[in-house]
Amino acid sequence: xxxxxxxxxxxxxxxxxxxxxxxxxxxxxxxxxxxxxxxxxxxxxxxxxxxxxxxxxxxxxxxxxxxxxxxxxxxxxxxxxxxxxxxxxxxxxxxxxxxxxxxxxxxxxxxxxxxxxxxxxxxxxxxxxxxxxxxxxxxxxxxxxxxxxxxxxxxxxxxxxxxxxxxxxxxxxxxxxxxxxxxxxxxxxxxxxxxxxxxxxxxxxxxxxxxxxxxxxxxxxxxxxxxxxxxxxxxxxxxxxxxxxxxxxxxxxxxxxxxxxxxxxxxxxxxxxxxxxxxxxxxxxxxxxxxxxxxxxxxxxxxxxxxxxxxxxxxxxxxxxxxxxxxxxxxxxxxxxxxxxxxxxxxxxxxxxxxxxxxxxxxxxxxxxxxxxxxxxxxxxxxxxxxxxxxxxx
Amino acid sequence: xxxxxxxxxxxxxxxxxxxxxxxxxxxxxxxxxxxxxxxxxxxxxxxxxxxxxxxxxxxxxxxxxxxxxxxxxxxxxxxxxxxxxxxxxxxxxxxxxxxxxxxxxxxxxxxxxxxxxxxxxxxxxxxxxxxxxxxxxxxxxxxxxxxxxxxxxxxxxxxxxxxxxxxxxxxxxxxxxxxxxxxxxxxxxxxxxxxxxxxxxxxxxxxxxxxxxxxxxxxxxxxxxxxxxxxxxxxxxxxxxxxxxxxxxxxxxxxxxxxxxxxxxxxxxxxxxxxxxxxxxxxxxxxxxxxxxxxxxxxxxxxxxxxxxxxxxxxxxxxxxxxxxxxxxxxxxxxxxxxxxxxxxxxxxxxxxxxxxxxxxxxxxxxxxxxxxxxxxxxxxxxxxxxxxxxxxx
Numbered sequence: 001x002x003x004x005x006x007x008x009x010x011x012x013x014x015x016x017x018x019x020x021x022x023x024x025x026x027x028x029x030x031x032x033x034x035x036x037x038x039x040x041x042x043x044x045x046x047x048x049x050x051x052x053x054x055x056x057x058x059x060x061x062x063x064x065x066x067x068x069x070x071x072x073x074x075x076x077x078x079x080x081x082x083x084x085x086x087x088x089x090x091x092x093x094x095x096x097x098x099x100x101x102x103x104x105x106x107x108x109x110x111x112x113x114x115x116x117x118x119x120x121x122x123x124x125x126x127x128x129x130x131x132x133x134x135x136x137x138x139x140x141x142x143x144x145x146x147x148x149x150x151x152x153x154x155x156x157x158x159x160x161x162x163x164x165x166x167x168x169x170x171x172x173x174x175x176x177x178x179x180x181x182x183x184x185x186x187x188x189x190x191x192x193x194x195x196x197x198x199x200x201x202x203x204x205x206x207x208x209x210x211x212x213x214x215x216x217x218x219x220x221x222x223x224x225x226x227x228x229x230x231x232x233x234x235x236x237x238x239x240x241x242x243x244x245x246x247x248x249x250x251x252x253x254x255x256x257x258x259x260x261x262x263x264x265x266x267x268x269x270x271x272x273x274x275x276x277x278x279x280x281x282x283x284x285x286x287x288x289x290x291x292x293x294x295x296x297x298x299x300x301x302x303x304x305x306x307x308x309x310x311x312x313x314x315x316x317x318x319x320x321x322x323x324x325x326x327x328x329x330x331x332x333x334x335x336x337x338x339x340x341x342x343x344x345x346x347x348x349x350x351x352x353x354x355x356x357x358x359x360x361x362x363x364x365x366x367x368x369x370x371x372x373x374x375x376x377x378x379x380x381x382x383x384x385x386x387x388x389x390x391x392x393x394x
Numbered sequence: 395x396x397x398x399x400x401x402x403x404x405x406x407x408x409x410x411x412x413x414x415x416x417x418x419x420x421x422x423x424x425x426x427x428x429x430x431x432x433x434x435x436x437x438x439x440x441x442x443x444x445x446x447x448x449x450x451x452x453x454x455x456x457x458x459x460x461x462x463x464x465x466x467x468x469x470x471x472x473x474x475x476x477x478x479x480x481x482x483x484x485x486x487x488x489x490x491x492x493x494x495x496x497x498x499x500x501x502x503x504x505x506x507x508x509x510x511x512x513x514x515x516x517x518x519x520x521x522x523x524x525x526x527x528x529x530x531x532x533x534x535x536x537x538x539x540x541x542x543x544x545x546x547x548x549x550x551x552x553x554x555x556x557x558x559x560x561x562x563x564x565x566x567x568x569x570x571x572x573x574x575x576x577x578x579x580x581x582x583x584x585x586x587x588x589x590x591x592x593x594x595x596x597x598x599x600x601x602x603x604x605x606x607x608x609x610x611x612x613x614x615x616x617x618x619x620x621x622x623x624x625x626x627x628x629x630x631x632x633x634x635x636x637x638x639x640x641x642x643x644x645x646x647x648x649x650x651x652x653x654x655x656x657x658x659x660x661x662x663x664x665x666x667x668x669x670x671x672x673x674x675x676x677x678x679x680x681x682x683x684x685x686x687x688x689x690x691x692x693x694x695x696x697x698x699x700x701x702x703x704x705x706x707x708x709x710x711x712x713x714x715x716x717x718x719x720x721x722x723x724x725x726x727x728x729x730x731x732x733x734x735x736x737x738x739x740x741x742x743x744x745x746x747x748x749x750x751x752x753x754x755x756x757x758x759x760x761x762x763x764x765x766x767x768x769x770x771x772x773x774x775x776x777x778x779x780x781x782x783x784x785x786x787x788x
Binding site for chain 2: 017
């Protein structure tokens with residue numbers, strides 16, 4: 001009775017989300033302290049205190065009808081300007097409110113862009129490993145996601161394969177740096193080279209290829225590594241941002257799109273994106289949270305806590321013989337499976353370790369371990385990882 | 395460069411939203427007190443005090459990581475249960491958390507249901523006058539909206555025409571009672587008769603026809619009129635609700651779907667709806683607002699204020715010779731245009747009166763006047779309505 005598309009989706013429901021639900025059930029059965037749920041990218045560091053303080057102050061002092069009311073679909077003008085000003089300070093850009101569209105998280109922003117760009121049969125390219133939902137998002141608009149295989153072990157994008165994959169149907173390329181799940185950060189050199197591939201292919205086919213930069217992990221870069229601002233490298237770049245990770249607000253669904261004036265058809269895309277958000281049923285980003293993030297636009301999450309987790313887990317696992325790249329950003333360890341991936345994930349579950357298979361990210365032979373958990377969880381999980389290593393003869 | 399669908403949408407952008415933007419510009423030019431913006435359904439009554447009090451208490455006392463974190467895509471379990479309990483108390487139903495899916499407003503809920511149900515070419519029926527976005531929502535999934543012409547002057551649905559419009563491609567019927575823009579409330583008799591049409595047609599074509607009840611105005615019924623609970627009449631009913639109007643929270647994007655266990659394929663639809671919300675980019679309803687509405691589930695808006703506005707505007711306009719039905723619910727007056735609709739809307743604008751043409755609701759020859767404004771705005775607009783009446787010889 002349900003649609004054909006939804007039948008397929010229901011059959012291939014997100015492994016990550018299924019594991020999240022399973023983790024809750026296991027916690028109820030075995031006790032939360034005996035289940036090591038590394039499945040979900042749910043921040044473990046609370047929001048900066050300024051976030052709740054701003055929300056309370058706004059609730060106490062701002063006009064109630066404005067605060068909870070409709071505004072332009074693109075968001076409150078002053079909020080958009082505050083976001084633009086913050087980007088301008090950081091990246092030397094000259095954005096105005098017209099370049100910012102407030103969205104229901106980065107997922108909302110990505111869907112808006114894809115709705116704006118895609119005709120049925122259009123192609124969108126991304127690089128494995130990639131966030132599992134990209135395929136669903138592209139399919140929402142009857143586009144085809146074209147996946148460039150993972151470039152192991154650096155996890156930097158393979159630009160020769162990118163050039164070969166571009167066709168006259170290519171509308172966009174999605175990049176995600178810092179990357180979920182590999183933790184790789186694309187370097188300035190990589191991005192400059194990617195821009196030149198996209199420029200020459202845009203010329204060759206006589207139409208722009210848009211670069212969509214999905215940046216929920218922008219602020220999660222360790223050891224002083226700079227995450228380059230991609231619109232500096234390629235004019236036809238749109239940025240999807242979310243405060244889910246940077247302010248620990250994943251449940252609040254608050255983010256924004258940057259739609260630079262420098263890109264082709266900028267005004268048309270800005271106007272279409274605002275309409276798309278409305279007709280897709282988002283209407284606007286949640287109003288109170290818009291006003292909160294405007295006040296907290298320069299707040300920082302506790303990066304040191306994630307950095308400590310990263311070291312703790314990486315050291316613990318590599319000491320036990322597990323193999324992985326030390327991630328430069330985000331909050332995941334992408335670990336090579338010492339045996340068949342499905343078998344390893346199943347074995348891990350017997351030890352109450354919930355790990356997401358790499359094949360969910362089009363990169364089989366790996367598992368993603370989210371270290372946005374308490375250090376205690378990491379410490380208490382080590383005997384389980386050790387028992388698992390022993391059992392499979394690592 | 396943008397998609398064909400978006401080109402069409404950009405060309406036919408919402409008259410209501412365009413007017414909202416125009417109203418803001420006119421207010422800047424002529425002064426807010428000299429512009430009478432009756433275009434948008436933005437509540438004029440602030441949220442009950444309990445709403446902000448609950449939000450502040452939650453921000454001060456609930457666990458920050460839980461409060462702003464991911465939860466199951468369908469929403470917090472305790473919030474869903476609180477909504478189910480409230481419905482059970484009011485309507486004698488026996489819903490559980492599994493029957494409630496928290497959504498990004500009613501617009502989010504409607505899109506989720508349509509995504510779940512529609513294959514390309516499927517038909518969805520609704521009754522004029524109808525909320526302009528239904529057509530866009532149905533087109534998002536390549537469905538066709540079939541519109542039954544308005545039944546003037548009662549604005550009750552024409553059930554003979556409904557029966558004649560149902561085909562083997564009919565997947566769903568959308569009703570909206572209390573109705574935007576007519577203010578009509580469908581009676582129990584009407585709903586029982588509609589149910590029997592849908593039951594016999596479902597039998598005839600050997601497949602369920604789902605009834606989608608879009609109920610953002612459920613609590614806005616005047617003079618003690620009861621708004622019937624539609625699932626009591628027809629088992630295959632899904633309800634889309636929003637707190638936009640009832641708690642004056644339109645900007646917060648918070649609502650829910652009721653997916654009753656009594657409907658065909660209930661479990662499949664519940665599960666598919668939860669997945670649909672995620673892959674469409676909603677992910678989940680905003681988390682803080684979920685927790686707020688759970689505490690405010692039995693709060694009421696200041697209905698007396700809207701009732702007073704209704705009388706003030708209705709009395710004022712009918713005294714001037716304008717013609718309209720006294721609305722039973724919602725917060726709109728649907729007024730017959732004394733001259734050609736487009737000419738009347740343009741004349742009204744010369745008097746700084748912003749009125750939405752009825753043709754936006756597939757009901758030409760009318761204008762919608764939203765009376766969710768201050769009583770002062772209504773009083774101060776009367777000379778403008780009078781001058782307009784004089785000018786067109788009313």
